Amino acid sequence: MTQNKPTITAFFPAYNDAGTIPSMVISVLLTLRELTDDYEVVVINDGSKDHTAQVLDD
Known part of the structure; x- marks a missing residue:
């Protein structure tokens, strides 16, 4: 069975980062979308x- 894996995985640990997580994820998503689908x-x-x-979770 062949499993499709993404070309790029952006991995981030988070510790007490509730205030910065949303903007970080948006920034990473915008950058990755320019590089690959x-x-x-x-x-x-x-x-x-x-x-x-x-x-x-949100």
Whole structure:
């Protein structure tokens, strides 16, 4: 079975970054769209004590 994988993966750890995550993701998406149609953005919440997890879920 062949599994399709994106050409580019942008990976970011996040710790108490609720205030900066939305603008960072938008910026990365805009950049990746200029480079390829085949990409993914992965943000991992690293035990944040703020509402980073909620922001990522939205």
